[in-house]
Amino acid sequence: MLPDEILTQLDKQYPCREFQIQQLASLYFSNLPSPPLLIAHGLTATGKTSIIKSLLALSTIPHTIINLQECITGRHLLERTVSSVLDALDEYNDERIDRRPYSRTENLSVLANHLQKILEGHKKFVLVFDGIDKQREAPYTFLPGLARFSELIPALSLILITTLPISLELRKPGTPHLPFPPYSRSSLLTILSQNPPKIFLTQPSEEQYPDYTPDLAAEDDAWLWGRFLGAVYDSLSKHTGRDLVSFRNTSLRLWRDFVAPVVDGTFGTRDFSRLMVNRRHIFQGEEAVLDRIISSQNAENESAQTHSTAIIKKKRDVGMQHDLPYYSKYLLISAYLASYNPSRTDSTYFMKHTDRRKNKRKVNTNAGATKSKHRRIARHLLTPSPFPLDRVLAIFRGLIDGPVPQLADIYTQIATLTSMRLLVRVGGVGGDALEAGARWRVNFGWEWVRGLGRGVGIEVGEYLVGGVDV
Amino acid sequence: MEYERCYIYTPPETDERAPKRRRINKANSQAQLQERIQIYRETWFHQQERIQATLEEADRVTLEKIINFVSASAQTDYAEPVSIPTGLVIAGPSIASHGPFFERLGRKIKDETNSAYFLLNSGDSSNLKTFLKNLIKKAMSRVDADDEDDLGRIGSSSRNGPKLLDFDLGHLQEWHARSRADRIVVAIQDSEAFDANLLVEIIELFYSWLDRLPFVLLFGIATSAESFEDRLTGKAPRYLQGQKFNVTQSDEIIEKLFSATIASTDVSLRIGPNLSRRILERQKDHVQNVQDFSDSLKYAYMSHFYANYPSLFLKQDITFKDLPPDVFEATRNLPSFRRRVEDMLDSGRAQEVRKLLDSDQYLFENIVEHVQSGQEVLSALSTAGMVIVRVRQALQMSAQVPLSSIWIRAASGEMMGSPLLRETMLSIKKAPSDRLAQLLSSLEDLEGIDFPVDLKAYRKDLDELNKDNTTSTPLRSQHDVRNDNLRTTVVAQKVLLSKHKAALSERDKAYSELVGHFHDELDTYFTTAFIDPRALFLSEILMYDLKSPHTEVFQPKPRFAIERALASPHDYLGCDCCGDADGGRDADAALSATQPATAIIYRLYLESGSLINVSDLWSAFNALAGEEEDAESKTMALFQRAIAELKYLGLLKPSKKKIDHAAKVMWKGL
Ligand SMILES: Nc1ncnc2c1ncn2[C@@H]1O[C@H](COP(=O)(O)OP(=O)(O)O)[C@@H](O)[C@H]1O
Numbered sequence A: 001m002l003p004d005e006i007l008t009q010l011d012k013q014y015p016c017r018e019f020q021i022q023q024l025a026s027l028y029f030s031n032l033p034s035p036p037l038l039i040a041h042g043l044t045a046t047g048k049t050s051i052i053k054s055l056l057a058l059s060t061i062p063h064t065i066i067n068l069q070e071c072i073t074g075r076h077l078l079e080r081t082v083s084s085v086l087d088a089l090d091e092y093n094d095e096r097i098d099r100r101p102y103s104r105t106e107n108l109s110v111l112a113n114h115l116q117k118i119l120e121g122h123k124k125f126v127l128v129f130d131g132i133d134k135q136r137e138a139p140y141t142f143l144p145g146l147a148r149f150s151e152l153i154p155a156l157s158l159i160l161i162t163t164l165p166i167s168l169e170l171r172k173p174g175t176p177h178l179p180f181p182p183y184s185r186s187s188l189l190t191i192l193s194q195n196p197p198k199i200f201l202t203q204p205s206e207e208q209y210p211d212y213t214p215d216l217a218a219e220d221d222a223w224l225w226g227r228f229l230g231a232v233y234d235s236l237s238k239h240t241g242r243d244l245v246s247f248r249n250t251s252l253r254l255w256r257d258f259v260a261p262v263v264d265g266t267f268g269t270r271d272f273s274r275l276m277v278n279r280r281h282i283f284q285g286e287e288a289v290l291d292r293i294i295s296s297q298n299a300e301n302e303s304a305q306t307h308s309t310a311i312i313k314k315k316r317d318v319g320m321q322h323d324l325p326y327y328s329k330y331l332l333i334s335a336y337l338a339s340y341n342p343s344r345t346d347s348t349y350f351m352k353h354t355d356r357r358k359n360k361r362k363v364n365t366n367a368g369a370t371k372s373k374h375r376r377i378a379r380h381l382l383t384p385s386p387f388p389l390d391r392v393l394a395i396f397r398g399l400i401d402g403p404v405p406q407l408a409d410i411y412t413q414i415a416t417l418t419s420m421r422l423l424v425r426v427g428g429v430g431g432d433a434l435e436a437g438a439r440w441r442v443n444f445g446w447e448w449v450r451g452l453g454r455g456v457g458i459e460v461g462e463y464l465v466g467g468v469d470v
Numbered sequence B: 001m002e003y004e005r006c007y008i009y010t011p012p013e014t015d016e017r018a019p020k021r022r023r024i025n026k027a028n029s030q031a032q033l034q035e036r037i038q039i040y041r042e043t044w045f046h047q048q049e050r051i052q053a054t055l056e057e058a059d060r061v062t063l064e065k066i067i068n069f070v071s072a073s074a075q076t077d078y079a080e081p082v083s084i085p086t087g088l089v090i091a092g093p094s095i096a097s098h099g100p101f102f103e104r105l106g107r108k109i110k111d112e113t114n115s116a117y118f119l120l121n122s123g124d125s126s127n128l129k130t131f132l133k134n135l136i137k138k139a140m141s142r143v144d145a146d147d148e149d150d151l152g153r154i155g156s157s158s159r160n161g162p163k164l165l166d167f168d169l170g171h172l173q174e175w176h177a178r179s180r181a182d183r184i185v186v187a188i189q190d191s192e193a194f195d196a197n198l199l200v201e202i203i204e205l206f207y208s209w210l211d212r213l214p215f216v217l218l219f220g221i222a223t224s225a226e227s228f229e230d231r232l233t234g235k236a237p238r239y240l241q242g243q244k245f246n247v248t249q250s251d252e253i254i255e256k257l258f259s260a261t262i263a264s265t266d267v268s269l270r271i272g273p274n275l276s277r278r279i280l281e282r283q284k285d286h287v288q289n290v291q292d293f294s295d296s297l298k299y300a301y302m303s304h305f306y307a308n309y310p311s312l313f314l315k316q317d318i319t320f321k322d323l324p325p326d327v328f329e330a331t332r333n334l335p336s337f338r339r340r341v342e343d344m345l346d347s348g349r350a351q352e353v354r355k356l357l358d359s360d361q362y363l364f365e366n367i368v369e370h371v372q373s374g375q376e377v378l379s380a381l382s383t384a385g386m387v388i389v390r391v392r393q394a395l396q397m398s399a400q401v402p403l404s405s406i407w408i409r410a411a412s413g414e415m416m417g418s419p420l421l422r423e424t425m426l427s428i429k430k431a432p433s434d435r436l437a438q439l440l441s442s443l444e445d446l447e448g449i450d451f452p453v454d455l456k457a458y459r460k461d462l463d464e465l466n467k468d469n470t471t472s473t474p475l476r477s478q479h480d481v482r483n484d485n486l487r488t489t490v491v492a493q494k495v496l497l498s499k500h501k502a503a504l505s506e507r508d509k510a511y512s513e514l515v516g517h518f519h520d521e522l523d524t525y526f527t528t529a530f531i532d533p534r535a536l537f538l539s540e541i542l543m544y545d546l547k548s549p550h551t552e553v554f555q556p557k558p559r560f561a562i563e564r565a566l567a568s569p570h571d572y573l574g575c576d577c578c579g580d581a582d583g584g585r586d587a588d589a590a591l592s593a594t595q596p597a598t599a600i601i602y603r604l605y606l607e608s609g610s611l612i613n614v615s616d617l618w619s620a621f622n623a624l625a626g627e628e629e630d631a632e633s634k635t636m637a638l639f640q641r642a643i644a645e646l647k648y649l650g651l652l653k654p655s656k657k658k659i660d661h662a663a664k665v666m667w668k669g670l
C-alpha cells in the first residue's frame, strides 16, 4: 500500500488522531533515517497501542512489539526481546537465522550485543516496548540503557509506549515525544458514534411496517445513539470514567434499558426528550459505571428463573451465600465483638453471672454522656483492632448458653474461617496458624455480622460498646 | 557423664511390678478377624457405591450448567476479545469438599467438551511466577508424559536457540497449537486464599494473552460472588465477564447421603440413632463436610466388625461348620440374648431356653432366623419413615421435617405416639380428594418396597367417586374444617359459639368413609412398623450405636486433655503420694509438693492474673516444693524446667510490658 492510502485508512479507523498518525507516518515511512528513540505517551485508552500496531502492520518495515505486561521478570523481558526480533526477521525475510549464538541473554549489555549482531546489514528495524510503566522487576539501568542502544545499533528504532512522559529516567535529552492527549467530549462522541448498536434486535416485521427499511433503521440507530451518548457523557462519564473504554462500556450497558420503551412501542424512535424523561432513572444509578463480572442482564435472566431471589437481589449481601455451621457463626460474631469492643469491657458484657442488660445500659448511658462533650465516631465505623485468640474463645463461651465442649472442631473452624479470609491473622505469617500468642482481625463489616447475628437470634448491636444507632 | 556428648540411657532394672497393669485376657480378641474384615469390606463397598452415586447426582445439575457455559464460550475468532469468560463457582464454606468437586468438574469438562482443564490452588501459587510455572507444568506433563527430561524445553528448534523461560506462557501457546483444544479452562480452586494482588496480576496477564490463548477462568468461592468481586481492584473486573454457579449446599447433600446410607431400606448393618444424631449434629454445628460424614460412617462400620465378634453372623450364606464355638459363647453373653432368655422363662418356655444354652446348633439356627427377621423389621421401619415423609410432602404440611430426623426418632423408638405422627395422621383424615390422589401416586412411586396397604384399590375407589364429580372442587372429608360452620347465638347475654357440621353430600360422605378407612389402615401399618429396634433380639449385631470410639476419633479435645493432665496429674500417674489422701473427692483442690513441678506451677499460673511476676511465682513455688535451705539450686532447676515446659506448651510467654513478668497466654476452659 502507498503511504497515502495507509494514512486515509488509519484516519478512518481511528478518527481524531490525525496528528499522531501523520507524525508517525512521517517519522517512519520516509526513506530518511527514523528517530532512534521515540516516546509515545498518553493516558489509558487513547489509542497508543492500537494505532502504532496498525500503522506498523500496514507498513513494510520489519518490526516487533513487546508487551511488557507479559514479561514476568527482567530476564524474561530480555529473552523475549531477542526471540521476538528473531521471529520478526525470520518472517520478514522468509528465511531462518541461525539462532545458536543467541541462546542466552543474561543482561542488558548482552541484549545490546545480540541485537547488534542480529541487525547487522539491516537498514531499519522498529522495536516497540509497550507499557514501560507496567514492567515488573525493572532494573534501574533499564531505561537509560535502552536509550543508548541506538548509539551501538544504527538500524534500530525504538518506540517506548507509556502512560506518562519519562524523559527524566532516560537521562538523554532531546528525545522526541509523541503525546496522545485524552479525548475531548466531542472526540469521544465522534469515535463512538461510528458503530451505533441497533435499537431493534430483530427488524420489525415487514408486513406490519412495510416502509421501515433496514436503511431507515440504521439511520434511526445512529441518530438516537448519538444523542444518547451525549446524555450519558454529561450525566455519568464526565464525572467517573472519562476514558474511551469506560465510556463505551457504560453506554453499552445502559443502551438496551434506554431503548426498551422504543422497542415495546411506547415511544417513537425520535422521541428523544420524552425518552430522556421516561428513562431518567438509569442515569442516576451507579450500576452502569461499575465493572461487574456478572452483568446485570445475566443476573436478571437468572432471577427471572428463580423469582424468589429477585426480591432479595437488590440488597447485595457481601457475606455468604451458603449457610455456615452453627458455631462458626458464633465464632465470627465473637471475633467481631473482640475487634470492636475494648477488652476491659468484656467482663461487664460477657461474664455469665452478671446481669447483662443492667450493665449494658450503664455503659450505654456513659457513652452517651461523653458523646455530648466531644463527638465520638461509632465504633463499628472504625477499623477493627487485633485481638488474641483466647479472647474470642472467651467471648464465644460467654455468648452461647450452656456449655460447649473444648473440641478440636472449634479450632478447625477457626482455621477454615481463616482460609476463607473472614478472619485474618495479623503480623507474622507462617508458623502454627493457631498459635496462642498470635493476633487476629476480622475481615467483614457491620451489616453482615448483624445479619449473621439475627440468623442465630443475637442482636449484635446490643453487645457493642457504645451501641449502634441504626 | 558430663564429658560425653550423648549416651544411651539404660534405666535401672527393678524387680517391682508396674503399679497398674492391664489384665491380659487369654481369649483371642482377634478371632476370625480375617473373615470379619472380609464382611466389612463387602458391606462397606455397597455403602460407598451409594455415597458416590449420591454425590454425583447432587452435583449433576451444577456441573451441567458449568459445562454448558464452558462450551458456549468457545471463541471462534480471536479478532478482538472483549473479556475472559469467567465462571464464579460458589462452592460454600465446606472447604474440604472443594477439591473433589473440582476434580469431578475437570473430568467432566475434559470428557464432554474439547477443552484442556488445569486446576490450581493457593498452595502451589505463592506468586505469579510459581503460578505460571505450575500451570505450564500441568499442561506439559499432559502431552509429554513419556519423555520427562524434555520438560521445559520445547521442540527441537529451540534446543539450539534461545529457549523459553519456564514461566513463559509461550509454552502454553505452543502446546495449544499442538493439542488444538477449543479452550483452556483454568480453575482456581480456593480464590479466597489467593492474594488479591496476585489474582489481579493473573487476570491482567491472561487478558493480555487472550488474543492468542482462549482462556476460560473458573474461580472456586467459599463466601460469595460479591465479596470476590470486591477484592478485585483496578481494571480486573472489566476483563472478566461471566456467570455464577451455585453448588448444592452441603446440608442438602448430607441429608441425601443420610437417606441413601443410614436410612436406606436394604443395608445389613445400621448405625443407631444416638450415633447418627451425633454425626448429624456435628455436621450442623461444626463442620460441613461430606467427606467427614462418609468417614464417620466408615469408621463406625469398621468398629463394628473389627471389635464385635458376633458380627460374623452378618455374613451371607453362613454355615454352622464355619463357626468356632467361641462365637456362640459370645452371643450368649449379649444383653439382648439375656433379655430374651428371661422373657422366655417368664412365659414358661424353659425347655427351649435349655436348648439355646446347651446346643450350639440350635442357637445357630435361632440366630440365623432372627438376624434375617431383624433385618426385615428394620427395613420396614425405614420404609415407614419414608412413607411419613411422602405423606407430609403430598399433603403439603407446613413444617418440613427431613427424613433424617424422622428416621432417628423412629430408630430410637420414639415415633409411636409422637406429636409428629399424630399431626400427620390427622391431616390424612382431613385431606381433600385431590391431595389424597397426590398422596396415592406419591406412595405408588415407592418402588420395590414392601408396603402392605393396597394402593390400587384405593385408587380405583377414588376414581369411581371422582367420575361423577362434575364440579372442579375436590371432594371433602367430614373432618375438614372447611365443612364446619361457626354459629354464634346470644343466649342470656352470653355468646355461644357452636360448631355445626355442614350437611355433607352423598359423595362427600362416601369419600369420608374412604379416607377414614385409608387412615385406619395406615395407622395399623405404622403401629406395626415403628417398634423400638433396640429391644430387638440380637440388636447388638444388627445395629452399631456406640458413642465412645467415635467421639475420641472425630472430636478429640486436645486442649482439655492438656489442661486436665496438668490440673490433676495424680489421675494419670496413679501414685499414692499425691492428692488421693482424703478419698480423692477434693483431690483437685489439694496442692502438694509431691506433684510434678510443672503441675504445681500450672496451678499457681491459674490463680494469677494476665501478667505474672516471675519472682513471686518462684517464692510461691519454693515455699511449696522447696525442701531444705541448701537444696535451693535443685528447686530452682525444677522451677526453670517447669517454666520452660509451660512456655513450650504455649501457655506462657515473655512479656514486653514488664521485664520481670511473664504474660499468661491461655486461660483454662476455653
Ligand atoms: N481514535 C480512535 N478511534 C477508534 N477507536 C479507538 C480510538 N482510540 C482508541 N480506540 C479504541 O480504544 C481501545 C483502547 O485503545 P488502546 O490502543 O489499547 O489504548 P492505549 O494503548 O492507549 O491504552 C481499543 O479498542 C481501540 O480500538
Ligand SMILES: [Mg+2]
Pocket: A048, A049, A050, A130
Ligand atoms: Mg496500550
